[in-house]
Amino acid sequence: MLxxxxxxxxxxxxxxxxxxxxxxxxDISNDIERVSSIEISAxxxxxxxxxxxxxxNYIAKFEKEELR
Numbered sequence: 457m458l459x460x461x462x463x464x465x466x467x468x469x470x471x472x473x474x475x476x477x478x479x480x481x482x483d484i485s486n487d488i489e490r491v492s493s494i495e496i497s498a499x500x501x502x503x504x505x506x507x508x509x510x511x512x513n514y515i516a517k518f519e520k521e522e523l524r
Contacts, residue, residue: 460500469506473498476508490514 458469477484477496484494495511 458506459504460502460506466500469500472506473508477510480510484510484512487512490517 458465458472460466460469491512492515493513495509495513497509497511499507
């Protein structure tokens with residue numbers, strides 16, 4: 457986690473976001489066949505910790521089961 461205070465820490469924060477996405481890539485893409493979209497957002501503010509959010513939007517599929 458970084459606090460963005462200047463150009464150098466801003467650059468480091470952006471790089472750390474990329475590194476975090478790379479680490480989580482397998483998990484994020486795990487069930488991609490049921491996902492309609494993936495939203496990735498990051499927030500960099502002075503005096504705040506860098507925040508990153510990954511949101512998956514799933515496709516709802518109806519599968520009719522046979523009644524027994």
